[in-house]
Amino acid sequence: MPLDDLRLRQIATVGRLSRPLGAAVALAGLLGFVAVIAAALGAHGTLAESEATRRPIQAIASVAGLHAVALLVLTVLQQMLAYGLARRLAGVAAVLIGAGAVVFATGVAAGLVGLPALGPLAPIGGAILMLGWLACVGAGLASLRRR
DSSP, X not given: OOXXXXXXXXHHTTTOOXXXXXXXXXXXXXXXXXXXXXXXXXXXXGXXXXXXXXXXXXXXXXXXXXXXHHHHHHHHHHHHSOTTHHHHHHHHHHHHHHHHHHHHHHHHHHHHTTOGGGTTHHHHHHHHHHHHHHHHHHHHHHHHSOO
């Protein structure tokens, strides 16, 4: 069975990520790092002594950790999907989920360090995360279309 040009290009790019996908993997690593630090801060030390600081730090750890894994999965998924709408939506989902997690964590952390003006970033980040997950739904539905 002869390989078509599209399949040959897919084979040639295995192991190499585009710049946006490479950035998504790097951001996933950063979010995972933040999640571990936040989990440690929320469990130990002076920040863990107060419920008012422990809960926001745990929220940062949860959101950053969950979405770090989601970014890695979306990166692999986008490499696996054929070119087209499903692949583009997986990329959009990765961008939105990465940005939303960063904006959410920044808003929560700003409240902890006494920068209330940045507090509204948390719900904005949450809304961006929701859009990212909807883009993920779109990628899944688009991949089901007959080719």
